[in-house]
Amino acid sequence: MTLLYIPLILIGILLIIAGLLILADYLLGGGGDRTLIINEKKEIPVSGSDTLLNTLSDNKIFVPSACGGKATCGFCKVRVDEGGGEIKPTEEPFLSKEEKKNNVRLSCQIKIRENMKVSIPEEMLEAREYKVEVVKIEALTYDTNLVRFKLLEPSTMEFKPGQYAQLKVPGIDIIRAYSIASNPKNTNELEFIIRMVPKGQATTFVHKALIEGDKIILTGPYGTFYLQEDSKRDMICIAGGSGKAPIRSILSYMKDRGMKRKVKYFFGAVAKRDLYYTEEMRALEKEFENFTYIPALSEPAPEDNWEGEVGLITDVVDRHTEDLSEAEAYLCGSPGMINACIDVLNKHKIKEENVFYDKFS
Numbered sequence: 001m002t003l004l005y006i007p008l009i010l011i012g013i014l015l016i017i018a019g020l021l022i023l024a025d026y027l028l029g030g031g032g033d034r035t036l037i038i039n040e041k042k043e044i045p046v047s048g049s050d051t052l053l054n055t056l057s058d059n060k061i062f063v064p065s066a067c068g069g070k071a072t073c074g075f076c077k078v079r080v081d082e083g084g085g086e087i088k089p090t091e092e093p094f095l096s097k098e099e100k101k102n103n104v105r106l107s108c109q110i111k112i113r114e115n116m117k118v119s120i121p122e123e124m125l126e127a128r129e130y131k132v133e134v135v136k137i138e139a140l141t142y143d144t145n146l147v148r149f150k151l152l153e154p155s156t157m158e159f160k161p162g163q164y165a166q167l168k169v170p171g172i173d174i175i176r177a178y179s180i181a182s183n184p185k186n187t188n189e190l191e192f193i194i195r196m197v198p199k200g201q202a203t204t205f206v207h208k209a210l211i212e213g214d215k216i217i218l219t220g221p222y223g224t225f226y227l228q229e230d231s232k233r234d235m236i237c238i239a240g241g242s243g244k245a246p247i248r249s250i251l252s253y254m255k256d257r258g259m260k261r262k263v264k265y266f267f268g269a270v271a272k273r274d275l276y277y278t279e280e281m282r283a284l285e286k287e288f289e290n291f292t293y294i295p296a297l298s299e300p301a302p303e304d305n306w307e308g309e310v311g312l313i314t315d316v317v318d319r320h321t322e323d324l325s326e327a328e329a330y331l332c333g334s335p336g337m338i339n340a341c342i343d344v345l346n347k348h349k350i351k352e353e354n355v356f357y358d359k360f361s
């Protein structure tokens with residue numbers, strides 16, 4: 001008989017725990033009404049216990065968030081002028097001493113538990129949400145696809161060559177950053193070069209589920225990695241894998257504008273099967289008088305019959321590079337590749353302020 005009461009007692013305990021959790025959330029600010037003030041202008045009423053990043057996004061303010069709030073990209077920085085609590089351990093690796101002094105925080109790590117005031121740079125407020133339709137998917141290699149989207153609503157996006165957009169994976173609502181690979185003159189269609197990451201959530205969706213005609217959501221444009229248009233410096237570009245995407249946008253823009261800057265472009269791959277757009281780059285060399293394309297393979301297969309550059313991209317860059325004290329560098333690819341390339345560029349006396357990069361983390 002007493003055994004019959006055990007499930008009832010357990011349910012009672014669970015209800016009490018749930019009640020205590022709700023009460024704790026309320027007392028910590030999760031249930032009350034608060035106000036978020038942006039740039040001393042826009043006032044947003046807040047209820048619930050979402051993060052600052054998500055609250056901004058719900059109100060159509062799209063702060064860059066390449067990792068989708070996992071505290072691994074460090075892109076979602078805003079200045080907190082009031083509220084926000086203490087800096088969390090997850091924020092520490094991304095904040096410099098100067099940023100901490102200026103109350104810069106990762107918006108994905110802050111819950112709005114009290115009234116808050118934040119400052120967001122005006123250029124960040126330019127990012128919008130776009131409904132887009134897939135109009136072309138093309139395999140560039142065994143693991144890399146070109147995906148072209150037509151912008152439906154709004155129907156155009158202005159962006160700088162080198163910038164990126166964020167793709168929202170429907171259903172699981174995760175967000176990932178992808179550099180725009182097309183020429184900024186095409187404001188109604190955007191191209192992306194997306195490389196499959198084994199077991200990757202977004203890339204599995206793009207490679208295995210996305211088909212022509214699908215409609216999804218993008219936000220953008222984002223990023224401070226873009227062509228320095230007013231500069232006349234010689235350029236050295238280095239990319240690996242899908243890092244070719246933003247460099248392609250930069251080069252096609254420069255060709256269209258008749259820019260005469262000298263450009264040396266190093267592209268690192270493992271074997272011949274990882275190369276793509278070689279023809280396009282060779283054609284560009286003919287049309288764009290000061291442009292040189294140097295693909296390099298780190299482990300060419302015997303059947304590749306490769307007669308081009310062999311070795312790690314850092315060694316190839318080192319061999320082909322002289323004094324860079326007056327040059328500008330554009331780097332794109334994995335964080336490890338970029339860090340190693342910066343060491344080589346430093347050896348050739350590049351100035352820190354002339355190095356621009358996007359780490360595909």
Ligand SMILES: Cc1cc2nc3c(=O)[nH]c(=O)nc-3n(C[C@H](O)[C@H](O)[C@H](O)COP(=O)(O)OP(=O)(O)OC[C@H]3O[C@@H](n4cnc5c(N)ncnc54)[C@H](O)[C@@H]3O)c2cc1C
Pocket residue numbers: 066073164176177178179180192193194195196197198199200201202203204242243245246358359360361
């Ligand atoms: C500014 C910016 C621009 C970017 N532009 C591009 C682009 O143009 N094209 C492109 O393909 N990618 C680009 N990326 C990378 C992209 O945002 C995703 O990180 C990548 O596609 C993996 O996402 P996922 O959801 O499939 O993998 P996840 O589910 O996030 O990761 C699955 C696992 O794979 C590991 N992993 C994640 N990324 C990689 C990787 N690149 N190589 C090896 N292992 C990895 C993770 O640590 C994790 O263990 C860019 C990133 C940034 C920050």
Ligand code: FES
Pocket residue numbers: 064065066067068069070071072073074075076106107108109
């Ligand atoms: S969104 Fe990536 S660290 Fe905040």
